[in-house]
Amino acid sequence: MTDNDKVQVDACFSPYLYPVYRDSESIVVIIDIFRATSAICTAFEYGAEKIIPVATIEEARHYKEKGFLAGAERNAVQVDGFDFGNSPHSYMGDIVRGQTIAITTTNGTQAIEAAKDAYKVVIGSFLNITALCDWLLSEKRSILLLCSGWKNKFNLEDALFAGAVTEALSEYEPFRFGDACLALKYLYRMAKQDPIKFLNYSSHKERLARLNLKKDIKYCLTPDQTRVIPVLKDGALVRMEVGVGV
Amino acid sequence: MTDNDKVQVDACFSPYLYPVYRDSESIVVIIDIFRATSAICTAFEYGAEKIIPVATIEEARHYKEKGFLAGAERNAVQVDGFDFGNSPHSYMGDIVRGQTIAITTTNGTQAIEAAKDAYKVVIGSFLNITALCDWLLSEKRSILLLCSGWKNKFNLEDALFAGAVTEALSEYEPFRFGDACLALKYLYRMAKQDPIKFLNYSSHKERLARLNLKKDIKYCLTPDQTRVIPVLKDGALVRMEVGVGV
Numbered sequence: 001m002t003d004n005d006k007v008q009v010d011a012c013f014s015p016y017l018y019p020v021y022r023d024s025e026s027i028v029v030i031i032d033i034f035r036a037t038s039a040i041c042t043a044f045e046y047g048a049e050k051i052i053p054v055a056t057i058e059e060a061r062h063y064k065e066k067g068f069l070a071g072a073e074r075n076a077v078q079v080d081g082f083d084f085g086n087s088p089h090s091y092m093g094d095i096v097r098g099q100t101i102a103i104t105t106t107n108g109t110q111a112i113e114a115a116k117d118a119y120k121v122v123i124g125s126f127l128n129i130t131a132l133c134d135w136l137l138s139e140k141r142s143i144l145l146l147c148s149g150w151k152n153k154f155n156l157e158d159a160l161f162a163g164a165v166t167e168a169l170s171e172y173e174p175f176r177f178g179d180a181c182l183a184l185k186y187l188y189r190m191a192k193q194d195p196i197k198f199l200n201y202s203s204h205k206e207r208l209a210r211l212n213l214k215k216d217i218k219y220c221l222t223p224d225q226t227r228v229i230p231v232l233k234d235g236a237l238v239r240m241e242v243g244v245g246v
Numbered sequence: 247m248t249d250n251d252k253v254q255v256d257a258c259f260s261p262y263l264y265p266v267y268r269d270s271e272s273i274v275v276i277i278d279i280f281r282a283t284s285a286i287c288t289a290f291e292y293g294a295e296k297i298i299p300v301a302t303i304e305e306a307r308h309y310k311e312k313g314f315l316a317g318a319e320r321n322a323v324q325v326d327g328f329d330f331g332n333s334p335h336s337y338m339g340d341i342v343r344g345q346t347i348a349i350t351t352t353n354g355t356q357a358i359e360a361a362k363d364a365y366k367v368v369i370g371s372f373l374n375i376t377a378l379c380d381w382l383l384s385e386k387r388s389i390l391l392l393c394s395g396w397k398n399k400f401n402l403e404d405a406l407f408a409g410a411v412t413e414a415l416s417e418y419e420p421f422r423f424g425d426a427c428l429a430l431k432y433l434y435r436m437a438k439q440d441p442i443k444f445l446n447y448s449s450h451k452e453r454l455a456r457l458n459l460k461k462d463i464k465y466c467l468t469p470d471q472t473r474v475i476p477v478l479k480d481g482a483l484v485r486m487e488v489g490v491g492v
Contacts, residue, residue: 013400017263020398152266154259154426179448180400183433190432202425
């Protein structure tokens with residue numbers, strides 16, 4: 001297989017930069033490890049039916065007023081008057097089973113909004129990483145790993161996850177990798193023995209530690225808690241399980 | 247010294263993303279290792295008086311018609327009818343001594359254009375890295391390492407240089423580092439024993455290798471060939487030497 005026959009895998013470090021990487025043929029993987037995409041994967045694992053990502057608190061409130069469950073987070077804190085923030089632990093248990101939930105977050109839902117017209121938009125986190133990589137491999141289509149970052153700036157934990165996906169895919173022939181993926185693969189290799197220690201000096205880790213969210217951090221870095229891959233369909237996230245088309 | 251007393255050092259991977267990092271108080275270091283900022287440092291080392299970075303080929307041609315030397319590069323190739331492309335080797339020797347040169351390149355001059363209103367804009371490359379870091383340390387002011395990338399996408403060689411600067415500054419107390427710098431510092435540590443080998447799979451390295459530019463690649467990765475730090479003043483780059491104000 002020559003390099004020209006291979007499909008491109010690249011990483012983009014900010015929703016703001018997405019227009020530069022936009023390609024209508026690519027699968028876009030949305031990444032917001034601390035904590036939106038981890039929370040979304042958790043909600044589906046616990047039986048949520050549908051998640052509607054919205055960009056503003058007003059839109060989320062609108063859904064809440066119509067009787068839906070609704071989550072809203074800004075600056076790592078749950079907004080008053082909502083059922084959830086973006087802690088994965090709040091989406092565990094019977095409360096989410098069978099429910100449709102509207103969510104708005106500082107970064108993750110903004111990244112979904114930016115990429116909504118892509119060929120396919122899926123949600124990635126360490127919690128579903130193996131299922132995600134199995135599915136990406138089966139699709140053999142170009143991939144953009146879209147890191148949500150923090151207020152459009154690069155962040156370490158999303159980059160680390162993009163590196164983990166690159167590492168997992170790099171042993172397979174159909175893929176060629178952009179420079180960002182090459183850099184992140186090395187980063188992940190350095191960090192994988194102890195990602196919590198590695199992230200110890202990251203900006204968002206400090207932000208979450210101040211908020212006493214160590215339990216969330218540890219959970220969000222735990223691989224393979226679910227086989228569900230949330231996928232965007234008609235403006236809402238629904239469940240896809242590997243091997244089952246949507 | 248508490249973290250709040252320290253000055254921020256961060257890295258931005260694309261001129262397109264600069265508005266997110268813009269801060270009128272920061273020094274911006276423009277980075278385009280292959281090859282614009284390496285060529286600019288070389289021209290000053292060989293005695294160039296002034297370099298006028300321009301965004302378009304038309305503007306560069308305008309200067310040429312007025313009797314100035316002019317360089318123009320697009321897609322790593324010298325544009326017909328100009329004195330130079332962006333190979334550092336073409337800026338060596340008596341031809342540049344005492345001259346004012348207009349330059350336009352695919353990436354580097356676009357980054358200068360994006361950041362032109364910053365507190366101070368300087369040119370960084372491996373060729374002047376120690377002089378640059380000495381000066382940054384003496385300024386004790388917030389720093390943005392602005393990677394030119396390739397057509398607004400992340401590239402490995404600019405990231406590597408930003409990592410080298412981070413590594414050099416990280417032993418000094420006045421600085422605290424953003425997530426991007428932390429990631430790049432690790433990348434640089436992994437690469438520094440043999441950066442040419444490390445860059446072997448980067449996209450631009452392949453692009454340059456196809457053009458038979460191995461000599462340029464090796465030179466652009468060679469530290470400390472000059473003590474000059476080019477600095478933007480009234481729209482043109484002029485020389486600053488460490489210890490001498492502008």
